[in-house]
Amino acid sequence: MTRPRGTDRRETIVQAAFEVIAERGYRGSSLGAVAERVGLTQQGVMHYFPSKEQLLMAVLERRDQWDLMGFSRSEDSSSLGAAHLQQLVEYNATRPGSVQAYTVLAADSVTEGHPARPFFQERYTRVRAWVADLMERQEGELPSGLTAEQLAPIVIAVIDGLQLQWLLDPDEVDMPESFRDFLAVLGIKV
Amino acid sequence: MTRPRGTDRRETIVQAAFEVIAERGYRGSSLGAVAERVGLTQQGVMHYFPSKEQLLMAVLERRDQWDLMGFSRSEDSSSLGAAHLQQLVEYNATRPGSVQAYTVLAADSVTEGHPARPFFQERYTRVRAWVADLMERQEGELPSGLTAEQLAPIVIAVIDGLQLQWLLDPDEVDMPESFRDFLAVLGIKV
Structure with a gap:
């Protein structure tokens, strides 16, 4: 499991959240499940995205770039x-x-x-x-x-x-x- | 809160489940939330529908009747x-x-x-x-x-x-x- 820093890590978290939401829907997703996928603690994810809502908005904005x-x-x-x-x-x-x-x-x-x-x-x-x-x-x-x-x-x-x-x-x-x-x-x- | 019996109660539970799912989505719904809405215990709901999946299927079949x-x-x-x-x-x-x-x-x-x-x-x-x-x-x-x-x-x-x-x-x-x-x-x- 790679552990990129800063912007890269932010990017990795958004990508993982994207996959988790695609698999389980928003309400079935959790910061814990995203953390597990990128090999961070939930606290580690919350350093970048303090709430599930904020992570969701980042996913939506990222997706709109594509x-x-x-x-x-x-x-x-x-x-x-x-x-x-x-x-x-x-x-x-x-x-x-x-x-x-x-x-x-x-x-x-x-x-x-x-x-x-x-x-x-x-x-x-x-x-x-x-x-x-x-x-x-x-x-x-x-x-x-x-x-x-x-x-x-x-x-x-x-x-x-x-x-x-x-x-x-x-x-x-x-x-x-x-x-x-x-x-x-x-x-x-x- | 009315507490109808038998078929009526089954009906009431399906209707309540329908509303809960409409508001929160399937993964955000729970047997407990449905029970609360109809004034039964979760155990009471499970007497009619032993699992959330079975209740979902009843909701889908009922909706298709309309x-x-x-x-x-x-x-x-x-x-x-x-x-x-x-x-x-x-x-x-x-x-x-x-x-x-x-x-x-x-x-x-x-x-x-x-x-x-x-x-x-x-x-x-x-x-x-x-x-x-x-x-x-x-x-x-x-x-x-x-x-x-x-x-x-x-x-x-x-x-x-x-x-x-x-x-x-x-x-x-x-x-x-x-x-x-x-x-x-x-x-x-x-």
Whole structure:
């Protein structure tokens, strides 16, 4: 078991917390379980993250560096449009652990007094605006007769909902293929 | 606090467990919390449900009596088709507690060794077949050029995904309206 120092150790703890939450959900996770995974005492973890809530927020922020927004910033903005969303879904299909953690945490956040609720509420507002913007950039008319703002929550729902079905039954549900089918319904070929 | 007997008491316990799970998620729930809500001792609850897993399965089976399948059986089969799904989404919009419990449990079931995983895996396979059948019954051609089997996982994803966004932000996301928009994308007016 390696015991990196400072920033590295912080990073290692967040990564371990991410894995523990993906496996057990937020309420099933504990600072003790995270400590065990990185070979520290619980006190050692609490030196960096004094509470389970603070560790959760660090996990959510870190995950967002890899996800929708981070992914979009890493690309040439000229490639924006629906093809970009297809790439995102294909990227997600290569990292089931991350998708699992996201699915569990997002759903968990709707329960009473969950510390991540404001995070997800604000995040979905932001992502709806981002997807509406992508849809606007789509070349030609949106064929469905809906505005980009009307399409945005539907597009996000398809991405989230397919993730759940794919996580439960990866042999039955081909997530990238189904998303491609959905874009075809919108009249978009990628 | 009423203390009904036999079947009634069983019923009361399942209802209380349902509420506790909706509020805290499965892993945050306990037989003790359920017992407290119905005014029984934990031993009293365990007389009916010897384990938390058994109580969970009773909750899932009970909920399914109210949901997609139960809802469909209660209707005149001649009214089947996409309009039926719109009615279901409108019905769901009147019962956020039930939708919340479903959202949390379905997502939770993807975590390692969760007792409800086989239930949800089997349920989604069944619901995909049911929705494909509804889509087949839709009058006229499916305008999108996809088969009913290709559409089914997408339709279910939209329903599940909109539920999450609506639970997080009911003022921002009009779930029945967005589902109607989605059906319009499919070329279906309801």
